[in-house]
Amino acid sequence: MPIEATPAFDQLAVGRDRMPWLRCGAASTPKLGQLIEYRIWSIHDVPQAPKSRPTRTFSDAWVEQLESRAVVERPHLMDREHITQTNVRRLLGKPPYGRLPAAEEVKRTRENLPYLVVRDLIEREKIGAARKLLAAIPLEYLSDPLVLRLLKMLAQPKVKIREKQDIDRQKDYDWLRDHAQEYTGRWVALHNGQLLAAAATLRDISEKLKVLRLSRPPLLHRIK
């Protein structure tokens, strides 16, 4: 749901050019900007102007009071330098943003918009879209553990050639066709068309096979 900034916020953030970081974020990623605006607005609990005074005529003292509170809680809000890919670590600190209070870090994780969107795409089985979004994710999110996990899970599979061969299991397949009904719900170990062992669990059948000292591992299959 879009979150609208109040007039007081607009005057502070845009009219007076006090928060270049905020404006930079809003300009480059509108949705992300909305989220950031919401966070700042909720975190700092900005004092309301007196009702008798028009909202666009805040005194400098009021603005300074607001900014001094912001500086205490989030020092980087006062950075005059626009955040870029090259200065993000210098301005925001080392990931995961050590200068932020722990509670804010938790909140930031819960409200991690890229993470939530990518997770939603995965749940809707739109894997390609999720990958594209991750590839374009703002740099500041790349150190987030949640985003890192998504990057790992959505990475393309890597294939390596392995000089290993199994044997033709046609005889074992024939055994399954002929005898599977007799072992429903059980694990079976097959080799050369013969049943070596059957057990209720994979662990049990593995234990049974250890004593057989086979030259080649048998085909394991749970008949369902």
Added chain:
Amino acid sequence: MLRLSSDGTAFAIGRTRFLDEDPIQPENSPKIYVKIEPGDLGSPVLAQLDTGAPWSILEVQIAEEVGLFGGQGQPIPLQTRFGRIDGYLERTKITILADEGESIDIEATVFVSKEWPAGSFLGYAGLLERVRFAVDPQQNFFYFGPG
């Protein structure tokens, strides 16, 4: 091995015979079960080829045996023919075993869940999307190679 590409490189580097029916319900429509070795299980097991499945799925006891529960996977719900199943995406090695030629190790993403009631499946995302494969239904051969 099977060669189809115009530049002469091999389309497939390995071949394996597949099982073409559900052993317990042979009257059902034909399926393709190929041999894989998940993680370091040490033995081949059968997994059903399902290019329509979003993710590969490992049978619950196999996933347990190769240590995929209790990891740091991505929690997701999966809509299946059994309804919604909650589980995790995990990264693991899956080997497609060749009877002839060479096998391939795939660092794949698979779905694991203790609620999963069926067997293992090879799905497209996270596994088959980087595998070339072809099926010879006359001989029941599954050809494969790195894609």
